[in-house]
Amino acid sequence: MNNNLYNINMKDLLIIRLILIFSLTSGLAKAQDDLLNSLDKDISEDVHYVGYTFKSTHIINGHSVENMKKNQLDFRINHRFGELNSGLFDLYGLDNALINFSLDYGLTNRLMIGVRRGTYEKTYDGSLKYLILRQCTGKRNFPVTVSYFTDLSANTMLYSAPLQRRLSFVHQLLIARKFNEKLSMQLSPSFVHRNSIQATDVNDVYALGFGGRYKFVRRVAFTWEYFYCSHTSKSDTYYNPIALGVDIETGGHVFQLFITNSRPMVEKGMIAETTGDITHNGIYLGFNISRVFALGKNKENVKE
Amino acid sequence: MKKVLILLLMSLFFCGFHLNAQKYITKEGHIEIFSKNPLFTIEALNKKVASILDFGNGDIVATTLVRSFKFHEALVEDHFNENYMESEKFPKASFKGKITNIKDVDLKKDGDYKITIKGTLTMHGETNPVDATGTIIIKDGKVTGKTQFNVSLAAYKIRVEESYKKSINDEIRLSVTFDYAPMTN
Numbered sequence: 500m501n502n503n504l505y506n507i508n509m510k511d512l513l514i515i516r517l518i519l520i521f522s523l524t525s526g527l528a529k530a531q532d533d534l535l536n537s538l539d540k541d542i543s544e545d546v547h548y549v550g551y552t553f554k555s556t557h558i559i560n561g562h563s564v565e566n567m568k569k570n571q572l573d574f575r576i577n578h579r580f581g582e583l584n585s586g587l588f589d590l591y592g593l594d595n596a597l598i599n600f601s602l603d604y605g606l607t608n609r610l611m612i613g614v615r616r617g618t619y620e621k622t623y624d625g626s627l628k629y630l631i632l633r634q635c636t637g638k639r640n641f642p643v644t645v646s647y648f649t650d651l652s653a654n655t656m657l658y659s660a661p662l663q664r665r666l667s668f669v670h671q672l673l674i675a676r677k678f679n680e681k682l683s684m685q686l687s688p689s690f691v692h693r694n695s696i697q698a699t700d701v702n703d704v705y706a707l708g709f710g711g712r713y714k715f716v717r718r719v720a721f722t723w724e725y726f727y728c729s730h731t732s733k734s735d736t737y738y739n740p741i742a743l744g745v746d747i748e749t750g751g752h753v754f755q756l757f758i759t760n761s762r763p764m765v766e767k768g769m770i771a772e773t774t775g776d777i778t779h780n781g782i783y784l785g786f787n788i789s790r791v792f793a794l795g796k797n798k799e800n801v802k803e
Numbered sequence: 804m805k806k807v808l809i810l811l812l813m814s815l816f817f818c819g820f821h822l823n824a825q826k827y828i829t830k831e832g833h834i835e836i837f838s839k840n841p842l843f844t845i846e847a848l849n850k851k852v853a854s855i856l857d858f859g860n861g862d863i864v865a866t867t868l869v870r871s872f873k874f875h876e877a878l879v880e881d882h883f884n885e886n887y888m889e890s891e892k893f894p895k896a897s898f899k900g901k902i903t904n905i906k907d908v909d910l911k912k913d914g915d916y917k918i919t920i921k922g923t924l925t926m927h928g929e930t931n932p933v934d935a936t937g938t939i940i941i942k943d944g945k946v947t948g949k950t951q952f953n954v955s956l957a958a959y960k961i962r963v964e965e966s967y968k969k970s971i972n973d974e975i976r977l978s979v980t981f982d983y984a985p986m987t988n
Contacts, residue, residue: 515808531899534864538853541830542868542895551881568877680891717886717964750967751878793876 549634552644552677553685555753555789556603556611556628558710559724559742560761560769561687564646564675566630567605570795575601577617579762580784592784599764603628619763624652634677646673650766660695667693667767671708684711689726691771699736704771705729712746720746722757726770740773742785755787825859827946827983832865835978836872843970847872847883854981856948861905863920863948865981866897887961888927896926900933908939915940920950929959937979946983951976 553563556573567573581595589595601615609630616623632645650669675685687708696702710724725741744757760775762783775781832852838845849872854865869890874880884890900922908916916939924933937950953974956963963971
């Protein structure tokens with residue numbers, strides 16, 4: 500008498516069990532994956548605004564497109580030392596330093612105001628930087644971030660001249676693109692007007708800046724910057740400012756170490772009055788340090 | 804044998820159907836991350852987490868963009884994305900798992916139901932198991948799921964430099980609150 504009604508032997512039973520286990524578990528996993536994939540379109544961002552194209556308000560000598568956010572304060576101390584080939588006695592130029600102190604404050608997320616004092620011609624200057632357009636991806640695409648920078652400076656050297664004669668004006672349009680987390684580049688068409696100049700000089704200087712950064716390890720990036728200026732080809736006194744360096748970024752500080760041929764830090768001096776001839780000892784060490792303080796909480800992100 | 808196999812295949816085929824009436828969805832779930840030590844407090848809120856909960860079989864999935872975690876300070880948020888989570892390389896974080904005691908929850912009866920969740924969390928390119936307890940709150944036909952559990956940064960290969968180890972704990976607390984609505988499709 501065959502009590503095995505369906506003629507199932509042990510081998511068949513094993514096969515049936517394996518099919519059951521396999522299909523039930525893979526069916527479960529597939530179901531969860533399907534559910535997960537169905538949510539993908541629900542989480543995609545509407546518009547992503549690219550931030551931190553550069554890690555601070557300066558590329559090296561010149562301003563970057565970056566602003567301080569609302570209620571953020573950037574305290575900067577910029578140094579340009581003496582000639583690098585000064586030898587050990589002068590600490591390779593470190594003993595001969597020009598210094599610039601500045602405070603930049605975010606009035607709004609788009610508008611930053613700055614005040615600064617520098618050793619070069621004992622200059623006091625005030626500036627405004629306005630973020631016009633932001634690079635974005637997603638529902639809306641825009642390839643670059645665009646800012647406008649303007650600076651009004653006055654030298655306070657002890658020679659007799661009314662205030663007006665001491666003034667200089669700078670206007671810059673800053674256009675930058677963050678290609679990815681490693682690489683950002685910027686173009687800075689610039690205009691400098693100086694109210695008083697040397698007899699052989701020109702009041703108006705036009706320039707085009709090229710600058711960028713390349714992050715090669717976490718928190719450290721190579722930086723470069725060059726301004727092609729309208730007056731340097733007709734002059735044997737002035738040169739196009741160039742700088743090459745490294746940015747080190749920590750919690751709230753950015754340290755910028757570099758070599759440059761430009762010692763005046765105020766924009767009118769950097770663009771129009773760079774006298775460093777790189778073929779004749781005109782190379783100087785530079786060091787910028789930036790510390791950002793958040794003076795108020797970002798109210799948008801307060802927890803409910 | 805052939806009859807058994809046919810019966811088997813048919814029953815598996817029917818198992819594949821899920822009753823949609825049992826599925827609940829949220830597209831604005833909240834997850835908060837928190838970690839505090841004397842030197843630094845990490846606090847961020849993500850209000851754009853999507854999740855589906857299936858009351859039929861207890862399946863629960865959730866996914867979100869890492870960039871949707873918002874911090875008080877823009878600089879901290881930038882470091883979170885660029886240095887730690889590497890959001891450019893790993894834009895999403897997702898969870899899939901099961902509420903093991905889903906049968907204990909009665910959708911028709913208001914109340915707080917304790918649940919256990921078992922699943923896996925994938926973020927920063929790493930997947931690790933998650934075992935947590937939570938609550939499902941049924942009130943006036945609304946379903947809310949809440950849970951809290953810790954994740955270890957090292958387990959997800961999130962690298963903290965030696966000099967920052969004193970400011971950033973390895974254990975980060977995740978607090979989840981999902982307000983679900985019935986899925987309609």
